[in-house]
Amino acid sequence: MKISILDYEEADVISDTVVYRLCDMAKGRADDNLSAVFSSYTHEQLELIPNFLLEMSRIEWRHYSPDLASEAATLLREKFFI
Numbered sequence: 001m002k003i004s005i006l007d008y009e010e011a012d013v014i015s016d017t018v019v020y021r022l023c024d025m026a027k028g029r030a031d032d033n034l035s036a037v038f039s040s041y042t043h044e045q046l047e048l049i050p051n052f053l054l055e056m057s058r059i060e061w062r063h064y065s066p067d068l069a070s071e072a073a074t075l076l077r078e079k080f081f082i
Contacts, residue, residue, distance in 0.1 A: 021033065022072045025037065025079075026075030037049075043082075047080070050076045
């Protein structure tokens with residue numbers, strides 16, 4: 001998945017749907033998806049997700065209200081114990 005490229009600008013186009021899904025997972029509205037992520041990725045790999053979301057926030061989502069990328073990054077860090 002393109003999210004494995006930490007540099008958002010190099011990742012080309014990331015659908016807004018990805019951010020919405022990650023935000024749903026962070027807020028507990030998509031527990032099945034969150035369980036799948038936990039079982040599929042190592043702790044080190046999980047760290048990429050909030051870092052990537054913060055990069056998305058810095059470049060693009062900070063112009064949105066609310067900034068779901070930043071919000072999801074914060075909540076997922078808590079869920080991933082990072």
